[in-house]
Amino acid sequence: MATTPDRRVRRTRAALREALLDLMAERGYDAVTVQDIIDRADVGRSTFYNHYTDKDDLLRDNFADLRTIVAQPGTATTSAGHRLRFSLPLLRHVQQQRRLLLALLAGGGRTPVLRQVEQVLIDIVRDELTDRRSPDTGRIPIDAQARYTVGAYLALLQWWLTDQPQMAPDEADRIFQTLVTPGLRAGTRLAPTTDGSARPTR
Known part of the structure; x- marks a missing residue:
């Protein structure tokens, strides 16, 4: 054929x-x-x-797939209860592409490649934060929160890949969520719900 x-x-x-x-x-x-x-x-x-x-x-074109990776089937289940849904599926993908990510992060500078990845992640996080809060609940602009979150994520990603290569993605995600969620909660007046997720307070 x-x-x-x-x-x-x-x-x-x-x-x-x-x-x-x-x-x-x-x-x-x-x-x-x-x-x-x-x-x-x-x-x-x-x-x-x-x-x-x-x-x-x-x-x-390569990094356009990041949104697909984050939204892949099963994401909502595997990351249920997390403040940020993008983290765990992306960590699992990174584990499979460890050699490439180490090459991207080598040298510690913000290379054009890393800036491209960073911007895609900022867009993803901004969309997620926008979906998860009411218009009248924000204390800190969403763009500032998205950039703060992605900066922390990339820093933890480098630490995980270089210093803790044996750590499971689920544990790296737990650490990230634990570190970042309090700041986001303060910025958007988010309070924990009974299922472990977050909701806006009044």
């Missing part, structure tokens, strides 16, 4: 994404060129530019 164009497109994009991730883990994002990517993916230069404008565009 002939391969459909859509299937070929998906396969080509997947090959390019995988090539970029492998190369980033090996040598860092800044050292990777488009030529490196197409050589690793075994596609032509014109094929690359049919799909992406440059390697930054390809990178954005």
Whole structure:
């Protein structure tokens, strides 16, 4: 049976994404060129530019999946009772991509790659906080809370990957929730409910 164009497109994009991730883990994002990517993916230069404008565009395509990872089936059950739902499924994904994440976090600076990941996470957290509070209950702007939360998350992520690699994602998530929830509760007047989640107070 002939391969459909859509299937070929998906396969080509997947090959390019995988090539970029492998190369980033090996040598860092800044050292990777488009030529490196197409050589690793075994596609032509014109094929690359049919799909992406440059390697930054390809990178954005990789991290567009973060929302899908956070919203995957089972997330609501596995993270029930948590103040922030995004954390645990993302930690589980990170555990599977440990080598890549260590490459992203290497050097401690806010590289373009890390800034891209950070912005996607800020958008995810901002949406979640917006969904979970009433318009009249906020003391601190949601954007400030989202940036505070993501900063803490990335710091804990680096600690987990480098200092506690044997720790289970569930335990890393418990630590994150324990550290961050009081600040968010103070910022949005959230009080615990009987099931362990949080709700706005009046």
